[in-house]
Amino acid sequence: MSSKRTQYRCLVVEDEWLLRMHLVDELTDAGWQILEAGTGEEALAITDSEPRIDFLITDIRLPGIVDGWGVAERFRAVHAGAPVIYVSANPDLLTRRAPGSLFFGKPVDMTVLLEACDRLILEQD
Secondary structure: OHHHHOOOEEEEEOOOHHHHHHHHHHHHHOOOEEEEEOOHHHHHHHHHHOOOOOEEEEOOOOOOOOOHHHHHHHHHHHOOOOOEEEEEOOOOOOOOOOOOOEEEEOOOOHHHHHHHHHHHHHHHO
């Protein structure tokens, strides 16, 4: 299944550099193509400029004006129906979550996260 992962692009949004590097390294090692952002504003710029992003993994609390909820809203507006996964130490707010999204608390178990990515992306084909 990992060879199929190389066909898909993920945007990872995490302001804590070490956590972002860990997520990016694990996802890259699993075969996914990764774009990354450290702020909500960076994530919006990538979302608006990249013609194809297949799924989003975002923290909720981000520096600047745009938080992870806002990132996910814009992402879904540009990439309708694409999977969204929140990974945060903040509380889950069902009223703010993108429809059909998943929420994982920090620290996230990478095995569980990778399985969720496979389920959301690979099994929908």
